[in-house]
Amino acid sequence: MTREIQVTFDCADPAALAAFWAEVLGYHLQPPPGDFESWDAALEAFGVPREEWNSRSAILPTDGGGPRVFFQRVPEGKTAKNRVHLDVRAAPGLQGDERMAALETECTRLEALGATRAYRIEPAPPLETGFITMHDPEGNEFCLD
Numbered sequence: 001m002t003r004e005i006q007v008t009f010d011c012a013d014p015a016a017l018a019a020f021w022a023e024v025l026g027y028h029l030q031p032p033p034g035d036f037e038s039w040d041a042a043l044e045a046f047g048v049p050r051e052e053w054n055s056r057s058a059i060l061p062t063d064g065g066g067p068r069v070f071f072q073r074v075p076e077g078k079t080a081k082n083r084v085h086l087d088v089r090a091a092p093g094l095q096g097d098e099r100m101a102a103l104e105t106e107c108t109r110l111e112a113l114g115a116t117r118a119y120r121i122e123p124a125p126p127l128e129t130g131f132i133t134m135h136d137p138e139g140n141e142f143c144l145d
Contacts, residue, residue, distance in 0.1 A: 004067070005067045006067055006068045006069070006070050007067050007068075007069045007070070007086070008069075008070045008071075008072060009021075009069070009070070009071045009072070009138075009140065010072060010074040010078075011071050011072070011073065011074065011138050011140075012073065012074075012077065012138060013054065013073070013138070014054055014055065014056050014057040014071035014072060014073050015054050015057050015071075016137065017057075017071050017136065017137065017138055018057035018058065018059050018069075018071045020113055020114055020115075020136060020137055021059055021069055021071075021136070022059045023113050024088060024110060024113070024115075024136075024142075025059070025061070025066070025069070025088070026061075026062055027059040027060055027061055027062060027066075027069065028059060028060060028062050029057065029058075029059055029060075030057075030058040030059060030060050030068070039053075040053065054073065055072070055073045056070065056071060056072045056073065057070075057071045058070045058071065059071075078138060078139045078140065081141060082140055082141045085140070085141045085142050085143065086142045086143075087131075087142070087143045087145040088106075088142060088143065088144050088145065089145055090102060090103055090106040090144045090145065091103050091106075091144075091145070095123070095129065096123055096130075099123065099129065099130055100120075100122070100123065100130050103120075103130070103131065103132050103144045103145075104132070106144050107132050107134065107144055110134060110144075113137075114136070114137040115134045115135060115136055115137065116134060116135045117132060117133075117134055118133040118134055118135055118141065119132075119133050120132045120133075121133075129145075131143045131144060131145045132144040
């Protein structure tokens with residue numbers, strides 16, 4: 001049986017990190033439940049204390065073709081390298097200089113959103129096609145692949 005998955009990020013600022021990853025992945029913020037016009041209105045109606053309003057957030061694929069991504073506030077900061085990371089497929093089907101140029105373009109776009117570049121690995125056929133490793137605004141590693 002195939003199972004649906006959700007990717008979860010522990011973080012300090014769920015709203016900000018959700019907004020960042022929505023831009024990276026072409027996702028959108030999960031809308032509020034029912035007839036509520038905003039999450040603030042829903043949380044207020046549910047009696048959630050204001051200090052908990054940014055304790056979680058989620059984004060959904062715009063086309064329905066991917067996992068839900070959930071962001072939950074945790075008290076501790078990131079202390080070590082991720083054991084699991086996302087590979088953002090920014091240059092599928094491209095090779096060599098064309099591939100690396102597409103990855104550089106996406107890297108520049110994501111830096112403007114708050115990501116930072118860690119390092120670049122050059123193509124070395126037949127096994128290495130080249131990629132750029134980056135950090136999101138809270139330091140989580142991901143690759144442009």
